[in-house]
Amino acid sequence: MTESDDQELHTLAGPYVMDAVTQDERVNFVAHLANCAQCQEDVREMREATARLGVAAAVRPRVELKEQTIRAAFRTSQLGPAVSERTDLQLSARHRRRVGRLRPFAERARSVGMSARVALAAAALVVAAAIAFGLIANDAMQQLRHSQRQDHMIAAILNARDAVMLTAHVTTGGQATVVMSHREHGLVFTAHGLRRLPSSQAYELWLMGPAGDRPGGMLGPASDGTAGPAVVMGLGRSDMIGLTVEPASGSVRPSSVMVLLIRQHG
Amino acid sequence: MSDGGASQDGEGFPIADPHEHSSQRLDDLLTAVARGDERAYEAVYDHASGWVLGVARKVLRDPAQAEEVMQEVLLEVWRTASRFDPGVGSATSWVMTIAHRRAVDRVRSERSHSTRELRAATAVIDYDDVTEAVQASLDRERVQRCLSSLTELQRECVGLAYYSGYTYREVAGLLGVPPGTVKTRMRDGLIRLRDCLGVS
Numbered sequence: 001m002t003e004s005d006d007q008e009l010h011t012l013a014g015p016y017v018m019d020a021v022t023q024d025e026r027v028n029f030v031a032h033l034a035n036c037a038q039c040q041e042d043v044r045e046m047r048e049a050t051a052r053l054g055v056a057a058a059v060r061p062r063v064e065l066k067e068q069t070i071r072a073a074f075r076t077s078q079l080g081p082a083v084s085e086r087t088d089l090q091l092s093a094r095h096r097r098r099v100g101r102l103r104p105f106a107e108r109a110r111s112v113g114m115s116a117r118v119a120l121a122a123a124a125l126v127v128a129a130a131i132a133f134g135l136i137a138n139d140a141m142q143q144l145r146h147s148q149r150q151d152h153m154i155a156a157i158l159n160a161r162d163a164v165m166l167t168a169h170v171t172t173g174g175q176a177t178v179v180m181s182h183r184e185h186g187l188v189f190t191a192h193g194l195r196r197l198p199s200s201q202a203y204e205l206w207l208m209g210p211a212g213d214r215p216g217g218m219l220g221p222a223s224d225g226t227a228g229p230a231v232v233m234g235l236g237r238s239d240m241i242g243l244t245v246e247p248a249s250g251s252v253r254p255s256s257v258m259v260l261l262i263r264q265h266g
Numbered sequence: 267m268s269d270g271g272a273s274q275d276g277e278g279f280p281i282a283d284p285h286e287h288s289s290q291r292l293d294d295l296l297t298a299v300a301r302g303d304e305r306a307y308e309a310v311y312d313h314a315s316g317w318v319l320g321v322a323r324k325v326l327r328d329p330a331q332a333e334e335v336m337q338e339v340l341l342e343v344w345r346t347a348s349r350f351d352p353g354v355g356s357a358t359s360w361v362m363t364i365a366h367r368r369a370v371d372r373v374r375s376e377r378s379h380s381t382r383e384l385r386a387a388t389a390v391i392d393y394d395d396v397t398e399a400v401q402a403s404l405d406r407e408r409v410q411r412c413l414s415s416l417t418e419l420q421r422e423c424v425g426l427a428y429y430s431g432y433t434y435r436e437v438a439g440l441l442g443v444p445p446g447t448v449k450t451r452m453r454d455g456l457i458r459l460r461d462c463l464g465v466s
Contacts, residue, residue: 011446014453015434019370020427022435044355046456048465051362053428056409057320061336066311069337070304073344078302080348152330 013039017046153231157181157188170194170243170260174225178241178262185235190228191219197245204246205232206254209239216241218250238264292357300347307344315340317358318365325369325431326376335372339365366428373431412462420455423448 009032015021016029033039157163160181167177174193180186189205197203205216216232232241243260244251292313298306318339322332342364350360413421419441426437434452438445 011449011453014451014456015427015449017456018424018427018452019367020432020434020437020452022433042453042457044359045460045465046453047355047359047363049456049460049463050366050428051356051359052405052409052463052465053413053424053459054321054324054362054366055317055358056406057324057429058316059320059323061315061319061333065333065337066308066315069315069340070308070311072337073307073341074304076341076345078300078344078348079346 010036010039013042014046017043017050150231153184153186153233154188154229157184157186157231160184166262168260168262172245172259176243176260176262180235180241180264182235182237186231186233187235187241188228189216189219189230189232189241190226192226194225194227196223196225200248201245202248202250203227203259204244204250204254205230206242206244206258207232207235207239208242208254209236211236211239213253215250215252218246218248240264293352296343296347296350296357296360297352299344300350310343311340314343314358314361317362321362321365322369324429325366325373331372331376332369335365335369339368342368370431408463412459415462416455416458417451419443419447420451420458423451424455424459427452 009029012021012025012029012032016026021029033043158179160183162183163179163181165177165179167175170176170191170193173195174191176189176191179188191203194203203219205219207214207216214234217230219227219230241260241262242254242258244254244256244258246255292310295306295310295313299310315336319332319336322335322339323329326332326335339361343361350357413424416424422441423434423437426432426440427434432440434448435445437443438448441448443451
């Protein structure tokens with residue numbers, strides 16, 4: 001790399017700190033950062049300044065988001081320090097000093113009489129486990145995205161101009177409420193007072209019509225007899241909405257008698 | 267935490283406390299989160315969710331998407347807390363770096379299929395909005411005061427990049443200034459801002 005290229009990269013510190021660079025520029029600058037002590041210092045200080053710009057724009061989040069976010073987090077496994085250390089090692093020379101933190105593990109291994117080979121194998125296992133946790137973390141992210149998408153769909157259905165609300169009794173006990181919109185091709189289902197089921201069974205929703213019987217999703221177990229809100233998409237004009245009791249793992253076709261059947265009129 | 271006064275929504279919301287002990291506290295909380303401390307995580311959420319939502323709203327201008335980004339960022343904070351290194355920067359800066367990056371990534375993928383001219387016009391108007399809204403509390407006033415100590419070009423460059431999520435090349439196009447000039451104005455502007463805010 002020539003000196004002028006270096007100089008060129010040096011001036012990217014400002015844009016880099018504000019994410020005002022392309023992906024390629026970001027990668028190049030991070031590589032440059034590893035060997036430029038002055039840039040590291042500049043970036044650190046400018047980040048403190050941009051953080052204040054962000055903080056100055058603070059607004060209060062809706063209260064409901066806290067519970068939702070925290071629950072998603074607690075279902076998510078955290079990255080172990082060992083993995084981030086490895087990543088940092090590969091990324092940047094300046095973080096090499098962090099390797100020191102890995103030492104206590106080897107020391108612990110020695111102190112409990114593990115051979116070097118066993119300690120190494122155990123360390124590899126830790127890394128493998130952490131990588132597996134990473135995958136699980138992606139799962140939780142998926143779940144969170146799913147629940148966000150579901151929130152949006154619920155709002156879209158409830159706010160649709162053609163939304164219709166129906167309530168009906170469930171034959172085995174309880175009352176169901178359905179809000180449906182044909183513009184949105186979907187419905188929102190809630191129920192209360194449902195009969196409690198053994199853990200081997202669960203309620204399952206169905207759409208039944210000219211397009212055949214389609215599963216509309218399982219209702220989560222609720223000890224207080226409430227269920228939903230559940231969103232079912234793909235609603236057709238002549239579909240009937242049904243509810244059955246199925247094995248907890250769900251069925252692809254209704255395997256027992258409908259405990260609720262809602263027929264649309266008109 | 268200090269009392270932050272009113273945000274642009276007219277709600278009181280505590281924003282960053284510049285006092286040492288508060289940012290020290292967030293550093294400690296984050297270190298505890300890295301060990302899986304759930305109470306510490308709730309405290310981090312209370313501290314930082316409003317900041318994250320605020321920056322996401324500025325960049326995305328869509329309240330629903332901003333909420334999604336806020337949740338993703340807070341989840342990321344939980345997941346990667348072990349990567350936070352107090353020796354490299356403050357916890358506030360660590361969290362806000364993740365938040366801004368995510369908001370910008372999201373707005374760029376949105377922008378790739380929308381009218382650029384329209385967005386450009388909005389960005390400039392909204393930037394003025396932002397500086398107005400910043401006045402709500404002592405801390406905001408301080409940021410506002412420091413922003414106004416920049417030259418007009420520095421302020422525009424910083425505002426369009428940070429609050430509107432434009433790359434320096436896009437900013438150059440919007441302002442009709444060479445990209446090289448925009449790069450150096452961003453850097454100079456941020457350094458002046460750093461000195462004025464007394465953060466280091």
